[in-house]
Amino acid sequence: MRVLIVSPVYPPETGAAALRVREMAEKLLRAGDSVTVLAGIPSYPAGVVLPGYRRRPLAVRFHEGVRVIRCRQFVRPRGSFLLQLLSEFSLAASTAFFGMFLPRQDVVIASSPPFFIAAAGWLLSRAKRAAFVFDVRDIYPDPLVELGFVSNPILVRLLRSLERFLYNSAALVLSVSNTQAEKIRSRTANPQKVRLVPNGVNVEFFRKRPAASHPVWKKHALDGRFVAVYAGRIGRAHALHTLVRAAELLARDPRVAVLILGDGAEKQKLQKLAAELRLKNVFFESERPADEIPHVLSLAGAGICSRAAGEYSRDALPAKMFEYMACELPVVMAAECEGGRLLREADAGIVVPPEDPRQLAEAILALAADPAEAARLGANGRRFVSAHYTRDKIFAAMREVLLQTADPKSRRSGARRTVPDA
Numbered sequence: 001m002r003v004l005i006v007s008p009v010y011p012p013e014t015g016a017a018a019l020r021v022r023e024m025a026e027k028l029l030r031a032g033d034s035v036t037v038l039a040g041i042p043s044y045p046a047g048v049v050l051p052g053y054r055r056r057p058l059a060v061r062f063h064e065g066v067r068v069i070r071c072r073q074f075v076r077p078r079g080s081f082l083l084q085l086l087s088e089f090s091l092a093a094s095t096a097f098f099g100m101f102l103p104r105q106d107v108v109i110a111s112s113p114p115f116f117i118a119a120a121g122w123l124l125s126r127a128k129r130a131a132f133v134f135d136v137r138d139i140y141p142d143p144l145v146e147l148g149f150v151s152n153p154i155l156v157r158l159l160r161s162l163e164r165f166l167y168n169s170a171a172l173v174l175s176v177s178n179t180q181a182e183k184i185r186s187r188t189a190n191p192q193k194v195r196l197v198p199n200g201v202n203v204e205f206f207r208k209r210p211a212a213s214h215p216v217w218k219k220h221a222l223d224g225r226f227v228a229v230y231a232g233r234i235g236r237a238h239a240l241h242t243l244v245r246a247a248e249l250l251a252r253d254p255r256v257a258v259l260i261l262g263d264g265a266e267k268q269k270l271q272k273l274a275a276e277l278r279l280k281n282v283f284f285e286s287e288r289p290a291d292e293i294p295h296v297l298s299l300a301g302a303g304i305c306s307r308a309a310g311e312y313s314r315d316a317l318p319a320k321m322f323e324y325m326a327c328e329l330p331v332v333m334a335a336e337c338e339g340g341r342l343l344r345e346a347d348a349g350i351v352v353p354p355e356d357p358r359q360l361a362e363a364i365l366a367l368a369a370d371p372a373e374a375a376r377l378g379a380n381g382r383r384f385v386s387a388h389y390t391r392d393k394i395f396a397a398m399r400e401v402l403l404q405t406a407d408p409k410s411r412r413s414g415a416r417r418t419v420p421d422a
Contacts, residue, residue, distance in 0.1 A: 001033045001406050004102065004128070006095050006121040007111040008088075010039040010068055012050065014287045015233060016319035017137060020199055021111055025066045027395040028402075036102060037068045038095045038124075043075045047087075058098060071098050081149050092116035096123050105130040106406040109174075115140040115159070118166050131405045134170040135197075139163075139180055139315060146312040147236050163187065172405045174398070177317035179338045197398050199319040200389040206326035208382075209298045216259070217299055220283045225257045226301035226368035228332070231293060232320045234264030239308040242334055244273050245357035246364065247282045256368050258282045258304075261296065297327040301374065302349075302367045307335035309354040317342065322389055325381030330374045332363045348381030 005025055009018040021037065029035045041059070042050040053059050059070040074090035076083050095117060105128040110121025118134055125132035141159040144150040150159065167173060167188035174197040175181035185191035217223050234240055240260065247258040260270065263286055274282045288296060297303065303324030307313035316337035324331050331349030333340045340351040350366065352359040367374040 001028075001403060002104070002106045002130075003028055003033050003035045003109065003402070004099065004105045004107070004124065004130070005035065005037045005109045005111065006099070006117055006124065007037060007039045008091060008114055008117055009044045010037055010042075010070075011063060011290070013042050013044045014290055015044065016199060017111065018044070019290065020137070020319070022063070022066075023202060023391050024109075024395055024398075026064050027391070028399060029065050031396075031399055033399075035066050036105075037066060038099050039068060039070055040073045040091045040094070041070050041075065043073075047076055049075055069098060071095050088114035088116050092120040096120040099124040100127055102128070104128050107131050107133055107402055109133040109135050109402075111135040111137065113138050113140050115162070119162065122166060122169055131171040132169060133172045133174065133402065133405060134166055135174045136180065136184065137176055139183060139312075142312045143237055146310050147308070172401065176319075177315055177338045180315040180317075183315060195401060197394060198317060198389060199322060200391045200394040201319075201322035201326045201385055202391050203326050203382075203386050206294050206297075206323045208328045209294050211295050211298060214292070214295055214299055216261075216283075216285055216288070216296065220257070220259070222257055222259070222283070222299075226255050226364075227257050227259050227299065228302045228304055228364045229259045229261060229296065229300040229329075230304040230306065230320075231261040231296065231323075232318075234260065234262050234267045234270065236266055237308050237313070238264075238266070239306050239334075239355050240266065240270055241273060242306055242355050242357050242360055243304055244270055244277070244279070244282060246361040247274070247279055248277050249357060249361040250364060251279060251281050253365065253368075254281075256281065256364060258364075259285065259300070261285045262287045293323065294327055297324060297329050300329055302364060303327075303329040303331050304360075304364075305331060305333045305335060305339060306360075307337055307354055309336065313337050313354065322385050325378075325385045328375075328378035328382045330367055330377035331381065332360065332367070334360045346380055346384035348377050348384055350377075 007021045011018050011022050025035045041053050057072045061068045071094040073094050074087050108121050108125040108130045110118040112118040122132050173194045176198050181194050181196050185194045213223050250256045305318045305321050307316050314337050317339045321339050325348055333343050333351045335354045343349045350363040352363050
């Protein structure tokens with residue numbers, strides 16, 4: 001099977017999206033498929049092009065045997081929404097243009113968001129006479145509308161029309177959560193094409209790794225303290241002001257510290273808030289290389305997931321939650337979402353309402369005060385993801401349905417395609 005993956009990010013960029021696409025590509029390659037990835041020039045999340053890729057319209061690299069074609073796009077440090085939109089448009093145009101020079105494919109998988117790169121994937125699928133597979137990690141334009149980035153009614157209608165077009169044009173739509181999948185099914189003419197492929201986790205890579213310390217711990221004198229860590233993107237949807245406000249309530253307890261590890265559009269606002277509150281127990285670090293994350297999580301006392309209140313967040317099944325659980329880290333979920341329901345099922349952490357600093361602080365304190373309970377919740381999480389959410393199982397099931405989707409006879413007959421529950 002010849003597979004083309006169109007994605008905004010790919011390692012050496014960090015984050016859940018880059019990791020998901022990399023593991024998808026590598027597992028397809030090991031299964032005997034021919035895999036090419038079209039991605040933007042590495043610049044996420046800081047909006048600065050990495051050395052070795054500057055002043056090049058195109059760069060071809062091989063990562064673990066996967067051919068990765070990095071396409072030039074408009075890149076600026078994160079700022080206004082309009083500049084971000086321009087960057088996403090330029091990425092879609094660039095991947096569509098350079099992708100036209102590739103040979104025929106059997107399947108084109110477009111990973112979204114950003115929204116417009118999915119349109120580039122559809123265009124390439126038509127040009128290559130391939131099945132179009134829409135890999136949906138967030139349902140756009142929902143967050144753009146709910147978080148206030150887009151309010152013009154005409155623009156909202158145009159984006160909704162593009163959303164419906166992409167769903168209806170896809171031979172297969174992949175969704176990362178059950179709640180999200182049901183919402184997509186209600187918006188497409190053929191609900192049977194929507195299948196669940198959750199993020200999951202590589203349990204061999206993400207596991208508890210005993211270590212005496214880590215440079216971040218030494219830098220901030222965190223050794224011996226109970227550290228509640230948030231590791232991931234820092235955006236408006238994550239409502240991390242809640243965690244900073246919770247740290248204010250925890251400031252009187254010298255045992256407890258909060259570490260926010262990552263980058264994103266809201267980071268400077270959070271740093272300013274922490275400075276205004278004169279907090280000495282909140283520490284910020286830029287996103288670390290992927291191979292350091294298991295070590296960092298193994299030293300922490302709790303892993304934090306946070307989402308803004310609202311309908312959009314109900315779909316969320318955060319990838320970072322699986323990483324915390326695989327590293328035997330109890331999770332505090334400050335959100336009303338599918339991730340919270342799964343966490344309760346696994347008995348692997350504490351769920352509190354979104355944007356409630358007091359209840360978030362109380363949950364962190366409860367885990368700090370009871371190491372045995374924290375260890376029990378962490379062990380439960382590891383067992384749960386090992387049984388139900390390993391990426392080996394998830395992507396093996398995904399490949400089976402891709403093989404059916406790539407079969408022209410299957411596409412013409414409209415045969416039902418199923419991905420077994422992961």
